[in-house]
Amino acid sequence: MKTIIEPFRMKSVEPLTLTTESEREIYLKEANYNLFALKSDHVLIDLLTDSGTSAMSTKQWAGIQLGDESYAGSPSYYRFEKAVKELAPFKHIIPTHQGRAAEKILFSILENKNKVIPNNTHFDTTRANIESCQIEALDLVRKEGLDPELIHPFKGNIDLDKLRNLLETRGDDVPLVMLTITNNSGGGQPVSMANIRATKALCDEFGKLLFLDACRFAENAYFIKLREQGYADKMPKEIVQEIFSYADGMTMSAKKDALVNMGGWLAMNDDDLAMKARNVLILTEGFPTYGGLSGRDLDAIAVGLEEIVDEDYLSYRLASTAYLGNALDKLGIPIMKPVGGHAVYIDARRMLPHLAPLEYPGQALAIEMYRLGGIRACEIGTVMFGRQADGSEQAAAMDLVRLAIPRRVYTQSHMDYCIECLAELNSNKDKLKAIKITWEPSMLRHFTAHFSLIE
């Protein structure tokens, strides 16, 4: 059979609340047009994020029952550690309550004077954590990654010439090199094995550690299987193991490719760095065998890591994301191509050319998707990245709206509903109004800023 189906069935269901357009207009005003401020039971299809929104399996729920809540030395920790090492055999596996906690710990134990950390594209929390440690966060994604229309199999690749140049000119200032797989802020685009291998070779040449921001390692691995020569016959797990064999450490949000609702870890081979990390962990997260998580959470991760490298799951996962993206493409809605692993990114700047970047076309589109269809998506553009460290405001490289697909949660008819809603929106898109920010906090403004529509 050609049809790729959801490789699971439902055993326990959660009702969705249907709302009307006029109700949603009130909810929007109450939320100051910030979709993060909506009550989630007023959202019909929630594509805000794929983070922590996965449906857990029967085996994961069974794992929850086995959780051992001992303060120190819990068997849950050892099951978690074994499952991580099966894929990513780093010497030290340090659990944290989520990915950003791992980031915060990692960057706070590095020297920070005049330092710079390169990445293909830093995710927003990664950038914010680096900058809050007074380190510069530098994006060096290849130029193909910044062209939303260009079809290229590995638009997440880091620009190796730029990285070499940085290491040659400011090598002493680089405490470590990062690669984000898949490249979330750059459209969920994968990084090739060749690029990971070459980045590692450069790091070795200059004596630098390579850390992977590996939140979507399994999706990245499956793209490698589908697109990179020499990997078609490999199991996803083998590809994952090869990816991690090139790294010296990783930060991880288990809320993504570990199929759980909360969790993360920091891993590394370096003993000295690990000791420093565990010292901070004890201050901010907890004892090293639970690090901000319950024993049951660690067991759910351990099972999730077995399920995430299942070929049937990964094949369905990438096919179902592409299903939504290809349908929008057929409607003439400009999307980031090719479709990434966890989300479809609409190019709002191109879709709404009557709105300038500082009129926040991405926010305008996200607001209208909710108003019209109760669908919640996330602006990744000038609202998220426009405010500069010096206080000025500039257009972000792109104005995208991300439709992130929670793992194992929505069916194809839910996606068909989203497609219908976007078709209707697209036929009235010229009427979308410009947006202005009426209040914003000093950092990570997209989470809490207030907006209004310019009438």
Ligand SMILES: *Cc1c(COP(=O)(O)O)cnc(C)c1O
């Ligand atoms: C989600 C994410 C993070 C941060 O993880 P949290 O669990 O949300 O704190 C870091 N990097 C990338 C690429 C992510 O997608």
